[in-house]
Amino acid sequence: MRLVLVGTSHHHAPVELRERVALDREAASALAERLGEAVCLSTCNRTELYVAAADVEEAERRAAAALTELEPRVEPALYRLRDQAAALHLFRVAAGLDSLVPGEGEILGQVRAAHEAGTPGRLLDRVFRQALHAGRKVRAQTAIGESPASVSGAAAALAEQVFGALAGRSILLIGAGKISEQAARNLLSRGARIAFVANRTAEHGGELAARFGAAAIPLERIGDELAHADVVVSSTSAAGLVLDAATVERSRRGRRLLFIDLAVPRDLDPAIHELDGCYLFDIDDLEAIVSETLAGRRGEAVRAEALVAAEAEKFHEWQASLDVVPAIASLRARAEEIREAELRKAESLLGRLDDGERRAVESITAQIVNKLLHLPTVRMKQAAVSADGVIYADAVRHLFGLGEEDGR
Amino acid sequence: MAELLFWPVLLLYGEAAVGYFGEARRPGAAGRAATWGVRLGWLAQTALLGAQAAREGGFPWGTWAGSLNLFVWLVVGAYLIWGCRKPYRLLGLAVMPLAAVLLVVSRAGGGTGVGTRSRYSNLFLVLHVGLVLAAFAGFTLAAALSALYIWQERRLKRREATILRRPAPSLATLDRLAGRTVAVALPALTLGVAVGIARLLSDGDRVDALVVATLATWAVWAAYLVARTRGLTGRRAAYLALAGFVLVIVVRLALPPVHFA
Numbered sequence: 001m002r003l004v005l006v007g008t009s010h011h012h013a014p015v016e017l018r019e020r021v022a023l024d025r026e027a028a029s030a031l032a033e034r035l036g037e038a039v040c041l042s043t044c045n046r047t048e049l050y051v052a053a054a055d056v057e058e059a060e061r062r063a064a065a066a067l068t069e070l071e072p073r074v075e076p077a078l079y080r081l082r083d084q085a086a087a088l089h090l091f092r093v094a095a096g097l098d099s100l101v102p103g104e105g106e107i108l109g110q111v112r113a114a115h116e117a118g119t120p121g122r123l124l125d126r127v128f129r130q131a132l133h134a135g136r137k138v139r140a141q142t143a144i145g146e147s148p149a150s151v152s153g154a155a156a157a158l159a160e161q162v163f164g165a166l167a168g169r170s171i172l173l174i175g176a177g178k179i180s181e182q183a184a185r186n187l188l189s190r191g192a193r194i195a196f197v198a199n200r201t202a203e204h205g206g207e208l209a210a211r212f213g214a215a216a217i218p219l220e221r222i223g224d225e226l227a228h229a230d231v232v233v234s235s236t237s238a239a240g241l242v243l244d245a246a247t248v249e250r251s252r253r254g255r256r257l258l259f260i261d262l263a264v265p266r267d268l269d270p271a272i273h274e275l276d277g278c279y280l281f282d283i284d285d286l287e288a289i290v291s292e293t294l295a296g297r298r299g300e301a302v303r304a305e306a307l308v309a310a311e312a313e314k315f316h317e318w319q320a321s322l323d324v325v326p327a328i329a330s331l332r333a334r335a336e337e338i339r340e341a342e343l344r345k346a347e348s349l350l351g352r353l354d355d356g357e358r359r360a361v362e363s364i365t366a367q368i369v370n371k372l373l374h375l376p377t378v379r380m381k382q383a384a385v386s387a388d389g390v391i392y393a394d395a396v397r398h399l400f401g402l403g404e405e406d407g408r
Numbered sequence: 409m410a411e412l413l414f415w416p417v418l419l420l421y422g423e424a425a426v427g428y429f430g431e432a433r434r435p436g437a438a439g440r441a442a443t444w445g446v447r448l449g450w451l452a453q454t455a456l457l458g459a460q461a462a463r464e465g466g467f468p469w470g471t472w473a474g475s476l477n478l479f480v481w482l483v484v485g486a487y488l489i490w491g492c493r494k495p496y497r498l499l500g501l502a503v504m505p506l507a508a509v510l511l512v513v514s515r516a517g518g519g520t521g522v523g524t525r526s527r528y529s530n531l532f533l534v535l536h537v538g539l540v541l542a543a544f545a546g547f548t549l550a551a552a553l554s555a556l557y558i559w560q561e562r563r564l565k566r567r568e569a570t571i572l573r574r575p576a577p578s579l580a581t582l583d584r585l586a587g588r589t590v591a592v593a594l595p596a597l598t599l600g601v602a603v604g605i606a607r608l609l610s611d612g613d614r615v616d617a618l619v620v621a622t623l624a625t626w627a628v629w630a631a632y633l634v635a636r637t638r639g640l641t642g643r644r645a646a647y648l649a650l651a652g653f654v655l656v657i658v659v660r661l662a663l664p665p666v667h668f669a
Contacts (some may be wrong), residue, residue: 164578292569
């Protein structure tokens with residue numbers, strides 16, 4: 001059995017093409033079933049078919065046909081990889097090294113889900129399990145996924161730098177647009193609570209507030225609620241400042257406050273940052289942080305690549321050993337068969353031995369067989385890794401007449 | 409035997425100090441190695457103190473240099489409570505170089521070798537010297553937490569783009585831990601000083617400069633705690649803790665020979 005990969009990703013195809021071949025879990029599962037021993041990994045950035053087959057050309061052709069059936073224009077954007085190259089690719093994908101944002105962690109869950117929804121045999125099962133292991137190892141042993149990769153993620157991480165765990169911390173949202181909501185969701189996912197939504201239009205503000213279980217307040221009341229907030233996230237389309245430093249100083253009652261200003265032009269008075277215990281970050285500050293953390297991720301990616309390469313090498317050794325395992329098993333079976341036959345022939349002599357002596361003879365003959373076969377077994381496994389495995393296996397079959405049992 | 413144990417302790421604390429500098433530059437292996445340096449160094453110093461106590465058959469750290477040795481052990485021990493956790497590793501940058509230097513000073517004064525039998529009872533020495541040193545170790549840790557607070561806050565105020573690349577505890581956590589550490593250390597100092605003053609009065613000895621400086625230290629840290637209950641937090645509280653730590657250093661290094669004479 002050999003491993004084949006056919007697919008496309010954000011490196012090769014624009015979103016207009018990727019969305020045409022993107023498959024939900026059921027469709028991916030059905031496609032895998034149609035291809036035999038296969039797994040379909042489909043995310044917003046890639047659709048890849050992993051197939052295990054004896055005939056690699058045929059498997060590649062069928063996998064490519066399955067994707068071009070969905071969208072014929074995807075053909076030039078397809079890549080085809082085999083065996084170790086395909087495995088290495090999957091390991092890099094699972095580790096987040098092939099992602100748009102290096103080190104993103106969502107892909108690991110997507111690989112796991114694809115594995116579960118597919119129809120893997122022994123080879124695919126092994127390569128996917130090892131890919132998941134490689135992904136976990138990279139995340140545990142490098143810092144590639146530790147820092148945020150988006151502006152809203154950076155805002156939430158900054159809040160943790162100021163307050164620690166965000167559970168129970170109160171957020172005041174100024175503006176009810178999509179950007180505010182995105183930042184709010186990131187803070188919510190870390191345990192914070194959206195306490196207030198302040199908006200110029202009461203209707204929009206009320207809608208968002210209702211979704212988060214928060215109180216909707218008019219912009220004029222922001223000052224009153226500062227004493228109950230920990231983080232203020234602002235993103236309105238107002239032409240001027242929405243909140244000035246004097247109001248903050250007057251209203252906050254000595255509280256430590258983090259201000260995130262995602263608006264352009266800015267909503268929050270830059271002088272707020274000068275107040276003791278107040279920290280204000282605007283969109284430029286956050287983008288600089290994200291850019292820096294992405295650079296850090298790229299640095300960590302070098303270490304991650306080494307870990308992934310080592311895992312791919314282990315897979316290669318395992319896959320190569322598959323070529324010689326049947327020959328080794330036959331050789332051992334033949335040797336055992338001969339040993340037992342010779343013992344049967346000597347039955348007339350052995351019959352005079354007591355049980356203890358008989359067990360000793362059994363043990364000695366078994367040890368002789370094992371010792372004789374140990375070195376050839378090791379050498380065949382070593383040869384398998386260096387691509388000579390098939391030659392060695394054939395030689396062993398020929399020399400010992402393995403597979404000629406039926407003709408004997 | 410005890411003298412020989414000094415070298416592995418110094419080596420391991422030194423390695424930890426260097427490791428934490430490495431951690432500040434690039435988080436990862438250097439920080440892990442430093443943490444192991446602290447753990448093993450502290451165990452080696454425990455063995456050193458144990459050997460000293462066994463040889464003297466009591467409390468051999470009643471001398472100025474000997475008490476410095478015990479002080480270093482207490483500081484590192486207190487640091488180990490949090491220092492092993494990844495976000496707190498940078499705290500070691502404030503603690504371990506100080507520990508290594510003070511250990512060398514202690515050795516120069518003979519504090520890591522054969523002790524001098526004190527005219528005071530072991531119970532008095534444990535209560536007075538032990539509690540005062542434990543309190544000073546707590547203040548040192550609180551000062552280190554405050555220094556880390558000031559450093560972390562400065563990074564936030566400068567809006568450093570690298571702020572999320574180096575793990576550090578949050579401002580709220582540092583502030584809270586510093587307060588709690590002082591809340592534990594101050595009663596220990598109060599009791600230790602009270603025992604010392606009671607002995608001073610019963611022996612009819614005179615109040616020396618060290619006693620005055622220790623009382624001033626007590627007053628500053630008591631003011632710190634009172635101020636915290638009245639809402640003083642953050643940068644100002646951190647600076648007050650550092651001021652209190654300056655007094656701890658003065659008490660530990662500048663004045664003691666008079667008191668121990």
